[in-house]
Amino acid sequence: MALSKIERREKIKRRIRKNLFGTSEKPRMSVYRSNKQISVQIIDDVQAKTLVFASSKNKDIESAKGTKSEKAAMVGKLIAKNAIEAGINEVIFDRNGYLYHGKVKALADGAREGGLKL
Numbered sequence: 288m289a290l291s292k293i294e295r296r297e298k299i300k301r302r303i304r305k306n307l308f309g310t311s312e313k314p315r316m317s318v319y320r321s322n323k324q325i326s327v328q329i330i331d332d333v334q335a336k337t338l339v340f341a342s343s344k345n346k347d348i349e350s351a352k353g354t355k356s357e358k359a360a361m362v363g364k365l366i367a368k369n370a371i372e373a374g375i376n377e378v379i380f381d382r383n384g385y386l387y388h389g390k391v392k393a394l395a396d397g398a399r400e401g402g403l404k405l
Contacts, residue, residue: 300384307381308332316366316378316398316405318391325359325390327366327398329378339373341366359390363397370403377404 290298309315309332319326326342341362343349348361370378378398385391395405
């Protein structure tokens with residue numbers, strides 16, 4: 288029996304997450320993507336705390352003109368700026384079962400442009 292799209296992504300997510308673990312020195316940057324929005328959070332898995340969060344629902348990004356990929360790149364730059372202000376320079380990138388393509392890739396490239404090491 289074929290897996291649904293969501294079940295397939297959950298299976299990939301479990302396979303990826305068993306090897307990724309964020310610490311306070313190198314936290315995990317987790318991406319969530321829907322059809323309209325994209326959000327990202329930087330997580331310390333040891334303390335189970337979200338350290339920094341950014342989303343395309345931010346007023347500046349939501350009001351900006353551009354494609355969803357361009358907005359994802361803006362979210363990447365915003366998370367990088369917020370992370371550097373919080374003293375985080377290097378993260379582990381968790382694509383959360385999504386393909387590293389399109390919006391997810393644009394977000395990662397935007398974060399690199401903003402000065403974050405992935």
